[in-house]
Amino acid sequence: MFRNFKMVSKVVFGRGCFSQLGDILEGQRSGKNAVMVFLMDDVFESGPLKDRLPMKAEDLLIWVNVDDEPKTKYVDQLTTQVKKYMVAKHDHLPSGVIGIGGGSTMDLAKAVALMLTNEGSSADYQGWDLIKNPAVYHCAVPTLSGTGAEVSRTTVLTGPEKKLGLNSDHTVFDQIVLDPEMIADAPNPQRFYTGMDCYIHCVESLTGTYLNSFSQAYGEKSIELCREVFLTDTPDADDKLMMASYCGGMSIAYSQVGICHALSYGLAFVLGLHHGIGNSVVFDYLEDYYPEGVREFRKMMERQGIDLPRNLVSGLTDDQMDTMINVALVLEPLWENALGKDWKTIMTRDKIRELYLKM
Amino acid sequence: MFRNFKMVSKVVFGRGCFSQLGDILEGQRSGKNAVMVFLMDDVFESGPLKDRLPMKAEDLLIWVNVDDEPKTKYVDQLTTQVKKYMVAKHDHLPSGVIGIGGGSTMDLAKAVALMLTNEGSSADYQGWDLIKNPAVYHCAVPTLSGTGAEVSRTTVLTGPEKKLGLNSDHTVFDQIVLDPEMIADAPNPQRFYTGMDCYIHCVESLTGTYLNSFSQAYGEKSIELCREVFLTDTPDADDKLMMASYCGGMSIAYSQVGICHALSYGLAFVLGLHHGIGNSVVFDYLEDYYPEGVREFRKMMERQGIDLPRNLVSGLTDDQMDTMINVALVLEPLWENALGKDWKTIMTRDKIRELYLKM
Numbered sequence: 001m002f003r004n005f006k007m008v009s010k011v012v013f014g015r016g017c018f019s020q021l022g023d024i025l026e027g028q029r030s031g032k033n034a035v036m037v038f039l040m041d042d043v044f045e046s047g048p049l050k051d052r053l054p055m056k057a058e059d060l061l062i063w064v065n066v067d068d069e070p071k072t073k074y075v076d077q078l079t080t081q082v083k084k085y086m087v088a089k090h091d092h093l094p095s096g097v098i099g100i101g102g103g104s105t106m107d108l109a110k111a112v113a114l115m116l117t118n119e120g121s122s123a124d125y126q127g128w129d130l131i132k133n134p135a136v137y138h139c140a141v142p143t144l145s146g147t148g149a150e151v152s153r154t155t156v157l158t159g160p161e162k163k164l165g166l167n168s169d170h171t172v173f174d175q176i177v178l179d180p181e182m183i184a185d186a187p188n189p190q191r192f193y194t195g196m197d198c199y200i201h202c203v204e205s206l207t208g209t210y211l212n213s214f215s216q217a218y219g220e221k222s223i224e225l226c227r228e229v230f231l232t233d234t235p236d237a238d239d240k241l242m243m244a245s246y247c248g249g250m251s252i253a254y255s256q257v258g259i260c261h262a263l264s265y266g267l268a269f270v271l272g273l274h275h276g277i278g279n280s281v282v283f284d285y286l287e288d289y290y291p292e293g294v295r296e297f298r299k300m301m302e303r304q305g306i307d308l309p310r311n312l313v314s315g316l317t318d319d320q321m322d323t324m325i326n327v328a329l330v331l332e333p334l335w336e337n338a339l340g341k342d343w344k345t346i347m348t349r350d351k352i353r354e355l356y357l358k359m
Numbered sequence: 360m361f362r363n364f365k366m367v368s369k370v371v372f373g374r375g376c377f378s379q380l381g382d383i384l385e386g387q388r389s390g391k392n393a394v395m396v397f398l399m400d401d402v403f404e405s406g407p408l409k410d411r412l413p414m415k416a417e418d419l420l421i422w423v424n425v426d427d428e429p430k431t432k433y434v435d436q437l438t439t440q441v442k443k444y445m446v447a448k449h450d451h452l453p454s455g456v457i458g459i460g461g462g463s464t465m466d467l468a469k470a471v472a473l474m475l476t477n478e479g480s481s482a483d484y485q486g487w488d489l490i491k492n493p494a495v496y497h498c499a500v501p502t503l504s505g506t507g508a509e510v511s512r513t514t515v516l517t518g519p520e521k522k523l524g525l526n527s528d529h530t531v532f533d534q535i536v537l538d539p540e541m542i543a544d545a546p547n548p549q550r551f552y553t554g555m556d557c558y559i560h561c562v563e564s565l566t567g568t569y570l571n572s573f574s575q576a577y578g579e580k581s582i583e584l585c586r587e588v589f590l591t592d593t594p595d596a597d598d599k600l601m602m603a604s605y606c607g608g609m610s611i612a613y614s615q616v617g618i619c620h621a622l623s624y625g626l627a628f629v630l631g632l633h634h635g636i637g638n639s640v641v642f643d644y645l646e647d648y649y650p651e652g653v654r655e656f657r658k659m660m661e662r663q664g665i666d667l668p669r670n671l672v673s674g675l676t677d678d679q680m681d682t683m684i685n686v687a688l689v690l691e692p693l694w695e696n697a698l699g700k701d702w703k704t705i706m707t708r709d710k711i712r713e714l715y716l717k718m
Binding site: 003009020243 | 360361362363364365366367368369370371372373374376379383534537539571572573576577579580584595598599601602605606612613
């Protein structure tokens with residue numbers, strides 16, 4: 001049984017294509033006020049990008065804060081805000097939700113689009129295929145590349161009990177606007193860590209047990225592009241990083257991430273560490289499992305002048321450590337992909353603790 | 360202005376995934392009789408594949424013949440056949456059209472799905488974005504790989520006046536079922552020529568003036584896979600050829616084919632030469648324009664033991680030659696992609712005639 005992979009409906013790619021967003025949205029506006037809801041990373045609050053938003057009079061702009069990774073509580077709060085706005089306009093649903101930012105902002109846009117048409121709290125839908133109704137039209141404009149959130153069928157949320165995505169076909173964006181100029185100003189080390197999310201994800205896919213030729217083709221291309229971006233002085237590095245992220249995301253169709261992502265989820269849950277930096281912190285200690293990948297990753301760090309944060313775990317209580325191990329162990333498909341069906345005999349709680357204690 | 364590229368909605372890839380077709384179609388059946396129309400290449404009439412079709416009592420199986428490339432007249436005739444069948448069932452539209460075969464059969468399925476909801480003759484829609492109404496649900500199961508028809512937004516038809524596709528977002532398949540086992544029995548040289556359609560198309564894309572990083576990533580991966588399939592003893596050659604075709608088709612989003620395809624369209628129109636073999640015949644004479652590509656193509660021919668047909672053009676009348684040149688020259692974007700904006704000063708009628716006379 002192979003996954004019947006839902007693809008993003010429409011993709012526009014090109015330098016400057018952000019200026020086509022207005023025309024693209026125009027075709028989607030319907031209903032009384034034809035409201036579009038823009039969720040935009042609040043790092044852009046002071047910059048010139050907000051003046052280029054194709055907003056109409058009735059549209060709603062919400063500045064979202066992603067200093068912390070997206071939480072189900074925050075999604076519920078944003079959804080309520082949009083619903084109240086629509087009620088005030090004596091209108092039903094908005095015509096669309098547009099996420100402008102990195103992986104966290106895109107995930108918020110997906111989650112809000114889903115929760116506008118699905119009752120209850122987003123925490124109720126953390127899991128696989130629990131979403132019942134199609135989302136409202138949703139569109140992404142990435143301003144950071146690497147997470148693959150632009151093409152994935154998940155929106156990763158931290159809930160009261162777990163960090164787990166709303167995985168469903170309805171989660172997939174209807175439209176993505178891939179403009180390499182939008183990622184040109186992403187600051188380091190954030191740009192690097194987000195890029196490493198992609199690189200690590202492909203190392204985990206390509207060495208995993210779940211792979212087939214579809215995912216292999218995408219994974220190999222993505223890694224090749226990461227190498228060009230982070231190990232050479234390639235021109236068009238922004239274009240290539242954007243494509244690396246896209247290909248990395250597509251490669252997940254028939255593959256799965258592995259040990260690094262599982263451990264990184266634990267770090268994120270307990271320490272609030274962002275996904276990209278969390279992956280980099282963890283990956284540096286996984287030479288036993290991904291020897292070639294870790295060596296190349298270190299070359300990339302060196303060339304890009306990155307210093308990883310260290311000693312993050314030493315001060316944790318036993319309870320916190322247990323929680324971290326529990327969160328990591330929930331992600332069974334990741335462990336199975338990395339280590340095969342007998343992974344439980346290989347990756348014990350003690351082994352995980354030992355790895356965490358190095359970080 | 361960049362194309363807002365419509366992607367295939369759902370893709371399933373994997374050895375044996377053809378057996379999931381029944382479940383996939385089940386979700387699409389609606390209306391009184393929930394009829395699915397299967398258009399299947401008549402080469403399978405005698406084989407075991409027809410017994411694996413997930414047909415229900417009211418479904419319609421039409422054996423299509425693609426000895427000649429698809430003609431608008433044939434599309435119109437098939438559409439009428441489906442409409443009459445539905446009338447006899449006192450029903451309106453079928454729930455879907457499924458094309459099982461190579462590029463020609465997939466193109467017939469696309470065209471019939473479109474013409475069931477758009478009035479008149481398919482010849483009225485040869486061009487770009489002339490289709491007015493969405494097609495009925497349509498799905499492809501390729502049994503030959505290389506054309507990229509499974510992901511393209513065109514269905515190439517030979518009409519009374521020209522060979523030109525019905526290019527539109529509505530043309531794109533709703534579902535593709537990519538099962539490498541389905542292409543395992545494709546006979547040579549057909550398998551080779553169809554693979555070369557992909558290889559040549561990528562050489563033309565990658566050396567063209569229209570390229571961007573999206574198409575480059577796909578084109579490079581596709582060529583790499585073609586090399587593995589036709590120049591090495593790679594395992595999983597069927598899987599890789601299927602992905603090469605998919606990636607080649609995707610690369611066309613922001614690129615264009617070139618001289619070889621333009622000349623090949625002329626050959627097809629006048630001599631009825633199939634697209635794959637036509638491309639190979641032409642490409643062998645284009646060393647001046649694609650030196651590296653042509654040299655590698657010849658290595659592939661040698662390794663695969665292929666003898667190209669020769670002296671196809673010598674017996675043509677002046678009128679036929681003029682028609683061939685006219686058909687090739689209609690394809691302005693192809694020439695511009697290959698030779699730049701001033702292509703008309705480079706590629707004169709005499710130059711084209713000279714090239715054709717070698718073939």
